[in-house]
Amino acid sequence: MPQTPPACVQCTLENTYPDGENYICPDCGHEWPISAAQDIDDDAAASVKDANGQALADGDAVVLIKDLKVKGSSTVLKMGTKVKSIRLVGGDHEVDCKMDAGSFMLKACFLKKV
Numbered sequence: 001m002p003q004t005p006p007a008c009v010q011c012t013l014e015n016t017y018p019d020g021e022n023y024i025c026p027d028c029g030h031e032w033p034i035s036a037a038q039d040i041d042d043d044a045a046a047s048v049k050d051a052n053g054q055a056l057a058d059g060d061a062v063v064l065i066k067d068l069k070v071k072g073s074s075t076v077l078k079m080g081t082k083v084k085s086i087r088l089v090g091g092d093h094e095v096d097c098k099m100d101a102g103s104f105m106l107k108a109c110f111l112k113k114v
Contacts, residue, residue, distance in 0.1 A: 007087070012096055012103060048094045054113045056095070058087050062111040075101055082114065 005016040008025035009032055016023050022031045048056045051065050061084045068077040077099070083106075087096040093105035 007096065009089070012105065048088050048108050050108055050111050050113045052112055056086065056088060056108060056113060059085050061114040062086055063114055065110055065112050068110060070104070077101065077104070
């Protein structure tokens with residue numbers, strides 16, 4: 001079964017494709033090595049824990065444990081909002097998710113596994 005390419009590490013859109021030794025995002029033009037993407041996925045999956053210390057995995061459902069202001073916007077993500085089907089990524093904000101208000105990158109310390 002062929003592996004689907006990961007979402008772009010820069011713009012988080014899922015329209016990426018492999019080209020030789022790199023993944024390419026046609027939306028933002030970002031390129032990164034395939035081996036680096038595999039390392040990020042392995043590291044992210046091994047170490048992401050929620051506010052209670054439970055390990056998170058791709059596809060888990062979580063709940064926000066406090067109100068979060070969205071930087072550069074007047075939008076507020078309310079405490080108790082359930083987020084389905086999260087995706088773990090590397091970096092400072094470990095969780096990528098889609099909500100009614102849009103797509104967001106969140107820190108796991110503000111989430112609780114359901």
